Amino acid sequence: MTKISQNQIEAFFESEFPQMELILEQFDDNSIIIRQRISETNLRPGGTVSGPTMMGLADCAIYVAILREIGLVALAVTTSFNINFLRKPHADNDLLGKCKLLKLGKSLAIGEVSIFSEGMNEPVAHAVGTYSIPPKKQTISKAEGKAQ
16 A cells, blocks of 8 residues: 555545644654644633544544555545543643554554643543445545546
């Protein structure tokens, strides 16, 4: 399998997920880091970042880490997801999700994400997710406009 570049991933997200507002901060062989800018829309009562915001960040980070390895497979989907909220993030700081793949098989991939509130040394959440990878003949990407 050929690894996908950061530019290819960013172009894919612009085409397939234009509503996403996540920023790919780091993209290397060992891990990826995605930034989630925090605004009022990400907060819940009590002045903390909402759980769905952190879950979305973690899910996206795993997706990007998998695509980096397998190629631009739009139909790879989450099949299992678990998150532990460890401490309250700062409401006025961005979140950073650092993802490593634990396993990459032919039909399933498992990744873990540590989420940090910018400026904090300890993670505010930890997530593990499993993705189903469809067979090559069933993958379709709008960016490429045809089945792969």
